Amino acid sequence: MSDPVPLRLVRPSQGRAEGAAVLEDLVTAVARGDEAAFALLYDALAPRVLGVARRVVRDPxxxxxxxxxVLVEVWRQAARxxxxxxxxxxxxxxxxHRRSVDRVRSEQAAGERDQRVGLRDIGVPHDEVAEAVELRLEHEQVRRCLGGLTGLQHEAIELAYxxxxxxxxxxxxxGSPLGTVKARLRDGLVKLRDCLGVES
Structure with a gap:
């Protein structure tokens, strides 16, 4: 990257492809340890990253x-x-999304662990094996049902939910019209509901 990256990363007049190219240049510079490039990349990504984290984690x-x-990981993993x-x-x-889900799972596991300890202390039996098997079967069914969706339906549901x-x-x-994405999401969710046998 010979020329410095402009401070305004993506102007309204820029196309999506041009903005994406600027971000790719920044990641390349960050991979070489360029702290100024990371500051620009941070400014561009932080609001969206925080938005995803808030939607998944809920606790501000x-x-x-x-x-x-996540942004520290972007700095460390830029070369990848x-x-x-x-x-x-x-x-x-x-x-x-991965980090947010990990945080939620960690919090849930801690809560369940506390609950199991509490149940054990008062003498209520707890069948961990049965719960693990049931959860695994549910995950396999969801994966199988997702496999029955079209590519756009699957991708749209994954990104949205x-x-x-x-x-x-x-x-x-x-890169699809909003109406098309909404229709694919609706159709995909109907297919998932039917496959999973969920009552509407």
Missing amino acids: AQAEEVAQE YEAGRGTVVSWALTIA WKGLTYREVAELL
């Missing part, structure tokens, strides 16, 4: 902690970013 303080962890596998934004949001993006953000990331 924990969401901010998760967002900080592969442009062919998605945009910088989708890469960062994937990390944000697992990564916490708005419909408009999903449409932008997929």
